Amino acid sequence: MKRRNNKKNKRSANPLNKLSLFQKNDNKFFKSCPLSVKDAPIIDYKNIKLLKRYLSDTDKILPSRITSISQNKQRKLTKEIKKAKILALI
């Protein structure tokens, strides 16, 4: 009996296992903004570790469509990145 229970739990835990066309999909397709959560890191031109996460390999700013940052935070990010670029930190 115990084994059966375990199997059921595993399936229900991962909603991607559902492959039915007519059933509504419960899992989210869109990530929420990682910078507007509680205790989110401060966007600042001195915080290089954070800013580097949102740059491409060729040091371009990644679009919010890829990083799923909210519009308000994206505006702040671009400003801070440009400040850091003036001081050649990034």
Next chain:
Amino acid sequence: MSFYEHTFVAKQDLSTIEVDDLETKYNDLINSTDGKVVKIEKWGLLSFAKKINNYNRGFYIHYKFEGNSKTIGEIKKKTNLDNSIIRHLTIKYKKLDTEKEYFKKEDQVNEKKK
């Protein structure tokens, strides 16, 4: 009066005494022109992301201070004439965060924990 942050990058081939002189020079300049320095941070010798005027590294010095437009104008005048400064940046703030330091060396952090 409002709060400002000012950082400048000095040339890499300066001696430590010259860097200290620069630091005190701008500290005095801010204090003498209606300003008040809250904190000075020395980020040390950092390497640039890309070459600037054939330099690969520079000394970073960071000021947090209170002042008005007169202080800012005076700083700009002096830095533009200064040959040993490559880049500078001033930013206005409503509030200053004096606690967090992003460019602390790891040794100093460890010492504080002990």
